[in-house]
Amino acid sequence: MSRLYEKLVKKATYLAVIFALILITIKLFTWWITGSVSLLASLFDSSMDLLASGMNFILIRYSLKPADDDHRFGHGKAESLAALAQSAFIIGSVVFLLLNSVKLLTEPVEVSYPLLGIVISAISVLLTLGLVLYQRYVIRLTDSQAIKADMLHYSSDLLMNSAVVIALLLSWFGIIYADAIFALLIGCYILYNALKIAFIAIQDLLDKALPESENERILDIASSLPEVHGIHDLKTRRSGPMTFVQLHIELDDDMPLVKAHAVADKIEKLISQQFTPAEVIVHQDPLSVVPKEKSRLREKFN
Secondary structure: OOHHHHHHHHHHHHHHHHHHHHHHHHHHHHHHHHOOHHHHHHHHHHHHHHHHHHHHHHHHHHHOOOOOOOOOOOOOHHHHHHHHHHHHHHHHHHHHHHHHHHHHHHOOOOOOOHHHHHHHHHHHHHHHHHHHHHHHHHHHHHOOHHHHHHHHHHHHHHHHHHHHHHHHHHHHOOOOOHHHHHHHHHHHHHHHHHHHHHHHHHHHHOOOOOOHHHHHHHHHHHHOOOOOOEEEEEEEEEEOOEEEEEEEEEEOOOOOHHHHHHHHHHHHHHHHHHOOOEEEEEEEEEHHHOOHHHOOOHHHOO
16 A cells, blocks of 8 residues: 555544534634524534544544455455445434524524624635645545545535625624525535435445446556457456456467466556556456357457
């Protein structure tokens, strides 16, 4: 596993926990003063962020452990578990938020000191933007699923804090329903993102294949060697940072075993270079034992 991957992912989890603590502190103080329900929604979401980021902090460190005798394929799926846990936390917070919002639509309460809430929410926007930009940088270099999930809900926080600023501005001008309406809209948006995170995590835990474009790239690499007459039974999946690839190549019946091994070994190295870190297994089949309809590429060579 790349040391750069480990360093960036760990740093991203540290920052997420620190930022969540800062945001909770300033939002708690401001909500206590203003009584804004949209700010309460934002505070509750930041509390869920802290729990989720804390879970990320623990599980990502577990996922970075190397393979051992009991976990031959490594611990990468812990990243997907972290993402799934995050979605559960977020969905729980949404239920509370939506119930509060509906209540305040029927019994609106005037917000106190809206200017203070506006200033604090604007500071929250700037802090969250800095974290999201760093997470985006880490994802570009590592493609970490857990950091993607973290960035999803911090991105929703950006919209949430912006919505809080608008709600407080409207409340400042006497539109008392604005606070509850924006809290309701924020809750629906959080719910959408939570379900999206859960879906992605579940797909990873079920060993969903790599995107078709990446599978095609693997086939192109394997078929680039002149000794390969066809390819079949390509299987791919991703577990945390690790990509797993298995495929069968079709070679001449009379090719010496030493040469067949060399061809397979070269394909494994070429694919591994494109999907670092990766574990690639290439099985060699005699051309005569593979039905033509099973081969995905043999028509290119006949």
